[in-house]
Amino acid sequence: MKQPPGYHTIEKAAKRIEQHINRTPVFKSENLNNLVKADIFFKCENFQKAGAFKTRGAVNAIFSFSNNEIINGVCTHSSGNHAAALARAAMLRKTKAYIVMPENSSHVKIEAVRNYNGIITFCKPNLKSREETLIKVKSKTKAIEIHPYNNFSIIAGQATAAKEFYEEVNNLDIIMAPVGGGGLLSGTALTTHYISPETKVIAAEPAGADDAYRSFYAKKFIPSENPNTIADGLLTSLGSLTYPIIQKYVHQIVTVSENAIIKAMRLIWERMKIIIEPSAAVPFAAILENKFDYRDKRIGIIISGGNIDLDKIPWL
């Protein structure tokens, strides 16, 4: 694929992955709606297989290859959710997954990769070490690299979350996703452009890892330097494939404080009785911090995942 996925490609991805993923439910909370005076729909990808939307892209990418192409397995670097999702998809495809993970990855995310028979190589927690370690793994194993977001098959897979969302909920004024590397956001923006162009796409990003925000408003790609946020899924910078899609099809990017992320996460746990990870709380945090015009709007929020170490609750 040399071009961003078109609608037909996203449809094909949805069919390809259907039997290997959960069609996740859309939840509403009267209580949270009353609190913020908006009509919010939550697409619960925390209930996705392997606990995050990343399963969509990983399955789509791996099942796009022929048996022969994928015989030596796949490899990637990932801070967590893509790692588990890729390991699971490789297991389903009866091939191997070699995963490069930062040595400070959460215990829960490491265990998840191991449960799916992923073969882990640890590296230092920075992009340089991740990339160098991956090059070594790749040359040794001849596995195919599946980048966590800078890959059109991954983007097409992530785009299916918004597709299901629009199939279930009509007339959204706004759709929101968190942004890290931009796989979910670019997929969401493409789907919205194709099937619900009247819906505004608003991304939310931690202020401590605001490369997408800065890139978007500077209109040029500016990578992160020393990002720091509790939202460990959003530490990565945009990629060369995700950035242009986001620049073109996203309407607004807002940033949120760490306090708002924790507050949003806790409110969702308490009122909705669902476990979400900090990254997944970032869009609702933007509403709590009043970062855009949300009053009385119909807003769809993609809850990106629910993988969190239950020994480390951020408000305790």
Added chain:
Amino acid sequence: MKQPPGYHTIEKAAKRIEQHINRTPVFKSENLNNLVKADIFFKCENFQKAGAFKTRGAVNAIFSFSNNEIINGVCTHSSGNHAAALARAAMLRKTKAYIVMPENSSHVKIEAVRNYNGIITFCKPNLKSREETLIKVKSKTKAIEIHPYNNFSIIAGQATAAKEFYEEVNNLDIIMAPVGGGGLLSGTALTTHYISPETKVIAAEPAGADDAYRSFYAKKFIPSENPNTIADGLLTSLGSLTYPIIQKYVHQIVTVSENAIIKAMRLIWERMKIIIEPSAAVPFAAILENKFDYRDKRIGIIISGGNIDLDKIPWL
């Protein structure tokens, strides 16, 4: 109602409450099924309005009265979930709810009652003080007492959870509920007797509050003495109306340790990404402790509620 609710009464309750409650989803977890080698269906009453199944009984009881009958409001004593459910139902019925709560009730449960405009009177955390305080409140207000479980309208309301469960899932070998005062359990047992008599009803109870277990096997009503368990919804003893139904229609009662309750609760949080309260973890704890023959069975578990103080996570 002088007799235990018949099937027609449970059907009427289901129609009466329909518009005021959530039809809660049934969740499955491949991961937990693999862990215990059984096929488990979870009826998620933690997603019920006010966060617990108690909403069913409270709405059914309050909407059974005429406007005139209910003009002075309703009153009750409750350690928490019935209190919030009754306050909410009274608000919907545009009448008042006077709630007697033990002074050690959890912060979250007190706040929930206040959010629904319930009028709270605190008492000592024992049955004697609860009953004495309620008598005072009742004589002062002329409100109708709605007992948390020893009331056939309440039992008929709670029975609707199992009704929905059987409408959604066929051929359950076993249905499980936790047992405290026995409202949910007696309702579940009646519904099972009427519409799925081939399904075995197994109740789970904390070993530290095992009056139902002891009563059931002694074949006489034995109230709790100094019950002590983290499952704060299950501290109460059976009632004169719930005990005979349980003795007649329940097949087995098992007890579980506090450790198993906490382990079960954490596993459900971690693997299913849902927040459940300790009381709701008691049936799955019985599986973890191997308390009955569950291997390869189709088991329905009613997750009773999700109201927990998020500042007090039991494993931290």
